[in-house]
Amino acid sequence: MDALLLSRIQFGFVITFHILFPAFTIGLAHWLAFLEWRWLRTQDGKWRDLYFFWLRIFAISFGMGVVSGIVMSFQFGTNWAVLSDRAGAILGPLLSYEVLTAFFLEASFLGVMLFGWNRVSPKLHFLSTCMVALGTLFSTFWILAANSWMQTPQGHEIVDGMFVPVDWLAVIFNPSFPYRLVHMVLAAFITTCFVIGGVGAWYLRRGVHLEQGRTMLALAVAFAAIALPLQVLVGDLHGLNVRDHQPVKLAAMEGHWTAGEPGAGVPLVLFGWPDEAGESNRYEIAVPRLGSLILTHSWDGEFDALDTVPPSERPPVAPVFWGFRIMVGLGVLMLLLALASAWAWRRGRLFGSKWLLDGWRLLSPAGFVALLAGWYVVEIGRQPWVVYGLMRTSEAVSPNITAAAVMSSLLTYAAAYAVIFGAGSWYLLGLVRRGPQPFEEPPRTEGGEKTPARPLSVGEPGHARSEGP
Template identity: 60%
Template sequence: MWGLTALELARIQFGLTISFHIIFPAITIGLASYLVVLEACWLRTGRSVYRDLYHFWSKIFAVNFGMGVVSGLVMAYQFGTNWSVYSDYAGSITGPLLAYEVLTAFFLEAGFLGVMLFGWNRVGPALHFMATAMVALGTLVSATWILASNSWMQTPQGYAIIDGRVAPTDWLAVIFNPSFPYRLVHMSVAAFLATALMVGGAAAWHLLRGTDNPAVRKMFMMALWMVAIVAPIQAMVGDAHGLNTLKHQPAKIAAMEGHWQHGAPGAGVPLIVFGWPDMEREQTRYKVEIPRLGSLILTHSLDGDIPALKDFAPRDRPNSTVVFWSFRIMVGLGVLMIFLGLTGLLLRWRGTVWSNKTFLRFAAGMGPAGLFAILAGWFTTEVGRQPWVVYGLMRTADAVSPHGAAELGTTLAIFIAVYAAVFGTGIAYLLRLIRKGPATNEGAQPDTGGPGQPGTPARPLSAARKSDRDDAALEEH
């Protein structure tokens, strides 16, 4: 169907679902920790601005959490429907790791989520803060198990092949495989950074519209500080991750760099800034390169060498065209994030951060940049692993279920339609909540929307009032 094979359709379908899913857990991880910080600041200082921001972002967190759960369930079923051969081959490792995620992280989140969202006036401050902290901890534990499973597929350890199937022999080696620590830190920091950019972008948008109140200013400054601190840290984590990948997945690094063949001894490897890796011609065309910089970044020496794509058989090479550009999109956005954070600190020092319209537009435009960077990084990781589903053990072509292209094409079309409707509506609602903005009640009584109290409803799905929908409709016309 559509001129694509069953394997290609299965990969596209899984890529579609995971691309939708990954953005929701990333925001969930970042927002949960942000809510912990906001509530801790409110308990420590008593300033209502932190409480107001907590109520505002907790509603966005709740809707996002629900969409993350729904999108994640689909992926679990796809392992059995589209990738049943892989499930049969490696299910003894993947299955328990995913089960541990449900038994620990999901139950922890679900157990305290109700108290966090609806217990503000029903439990004491200490218990409510503990509930918020437990939800945040649950999001990080969930990421730990999911990344342990994915990292094992990238750098498998602690297993034996028995009767043609993978069997775990050392669970500590399975979980703490060589790439796991780097991936866990890299993804967690990316989630914090993406959330800070989203919070900062929302604040900048409100400031541009003239909504200048203590709550908007506070979340803008908190976001800028977070970006300024975390973006450079992420660059260092990414460098360490790259060195780990060079050691364990050299073909992926060669594809990321568009590096086809070795140069003269001692000449070093250039950094190809731009170019077009041509898989058929086995060369990177139209390249703009900086001599020796590739060696300096990847080997920390000016004359170091790295593996080239021609060191591997054509059937063992990742698609360098995709990996090359997805990696550069991620890195380019990372550079812009560092620039945003440092510029924000400079303007804060000059006292013009609130009035500089150019900077506010830049900050607003960078709001979704963290999520785009996560998607680009995920494409780099997953496409760069190809043609392996379990690196060095099982090829992706051997892992797919024996379905026809017609069945997979039909289900893919259904997925596209349903996802566009369901998650399009959900994302539109999230943007409506952000558009409303946080209330400002500095020095006033809590605007909790509890029983018998006026103000913002406590239910997330009631938070966007009808007047906001009417205003939006008028603006569209």
């Protein structure tokens, strides 16, 4: 448990918590924009009640994402000072662009979105919601650009050990960036979709908020039936990109240790226990040639095996191997549920099907688990490199940091996160249990002014918006 290992554990711990909230709020911001658009078009109170309900959940989730993100930035200076020094000329501007675009855009319109319902015109409020949603995409764009450059670095030169940008377009639009951006955005949307559908199904099973529950579940089914097949296609393209630019990561994902006989193809390993010492998979269950068909689109195609590089240049195989299967397995379950639900909806049986409703309830957190599993595959799979093929993780850690210092900060983060995120998650569950509430006119003060909104009162009954400009 040296400083390097503890720093990696700490970074993994912090990013595990952090990635959940931005991913959720990316999808939730766009869901809120859709709800408000429907309210403006129909003036049906159902859409307004749903908007207020999910707005409160968005506000808490957004706040927890900001808190966890601040800790992320500290670690680059404290634990990974060498990486910050050598790659700062590239990573620094990319992260700054995220602040200049996404953060400023969200900060400008978030207050209007949360507290301006009865203070600005309906169209201006809707614009604010759309701008916040756009800001989440800008944030995703720049964060993924920085991370993708570390995965497939392009557009730079190395001068005296320093990474110097020479072509910013090549830096930003590096080979893996387009695939990873679309894959991540779709994953965020699908994650939010299954939370919304799961909440709607839970209401239907309990017999409460029936109209809102049917609306949420129906929209979740419609979106999932479109987005999940699209995600399969994007995932296939992303896999081909990994094959071309990070072949060792792909070999670890597939548990492909050695090349077979020419023309024999590569099997698809469905199950196995990677044995790094023996360079093989124990208890392996595989389908002959299917790996070649999926990853080369050829019956007898080949791709690099793990034995093409020495063990010192391989990632830990087991977490990459299992993380990939967890992600794909949950994706398949969600796809099957979405298609079965769409078929039942068409036949008028969706809202009365107990097993489909229970399926949505059980898989409501599946998007979060699949997203984390996929992120572990991406990050662990590039090891031992922090900048793939150019800079090892062991070279990036701060030279003077001690294991005791990292351990103390890790324990502090764990205690703080348990309190902050435990309380926040409990509050979110309380909001879900309470459900959407009817909209009512607010009480007026003696001077005729409406009662001012409080930060956590967003969406409570009694916070109406005037219909004037």
